[in-house]
Amino acid sequence: MTQDKSPLELPLDLTKRKVDPNPFKQFARWFEEGAAAEPILPEAVTLATASKDGKPSSRVVLLKKFDESGFVFYTNYQSRKGTELAENPQAALCFYWRQLERQISVTGIVTQVSREESEAYFRTRPRGSQLGALASRQSQVTASREVLEKRFEQVMAQYSGKEIPLPSYWGGYRLAPSTIEFWQGRPDRMHDRLRYSRQSGSRWKIERLAP
Numbered sequence: 173m174t175q176d177k178s179p180l181e182l183p184l185d186l187t188k189r190k191v192d193p194n195p196f197k198q199f200a201r202w203f204e205e206g207a208a209a210e211p212i213l214p215e216a217v218t219l220a221t222a223s224k225d226g227k228p229s230s231r232v233v234l235l236k237k238f239d240e241s242g243f244v245f246y247t248n249y250q251s252r253k254g255t256e257l258a259e260n261p262q263a264a265l266c267f268y269w270r271q272l273e274r275q276i277s278v279t280g281i282v283t284q285v286s287r288e289e290s291e292a293y294f295r296t297r298p299r300g301s302q303l304g305a306l307a308s309r310q311s312q313v314t315a316s317r318e319v320l321e322k323r324f325e326q327v328m329a330q331y332s333g334k335e336i337p338l339p340s341y342w343g344g345y346r347l348a349p350s351t352i353e354f355w356q357g358r359p360d361r362m363h364d365r366l367r368y369s370r371q372s373g374s375r376w377k378i379e380r381l382a383p
Contacts, residue, residue, distance in 0.1 A: 273357025
């Protein structure tokens, strides 16, 4: 995208002829344009998971990395999403950039990233976020705000002047996509939808879906 072009002036038609045959390259292009249009947390994405008996839940997480191996986010492995992913590794992501009327929906299997990768990312986090990862028993019932704050103060005092260790229950997940759908809003609800489906090896099949 050129520097003098408003995000809303981007070409909005979405056709098989114009998209990249590699969905990750197409994602990178749209992500860059989404960041230009909505610079505050363009990496925010809704993550949907389900328990082993199919009970769904969703929440917003932050995309921290993507490449042809998948989409990476970090969390507490003992949180609700962590528990559900342990029971049922199938999950979905949905990005939405309102200014561009664009969505990207991703489905696939989630696995934990390596401990080394989690450690490397944890070291880049603000110290307060590192302390919070140790202090909070994410998704567990807690008696009050005061209990949370007291626990944080205890952890802060414990590690005063020390390096904060990566908790054993905290780290990253990678969603390896089986499908990636690009949705472009159009007038009269005649939206464009193109779905990439993974084939054998590194091949992808592109299909148009009705809006």
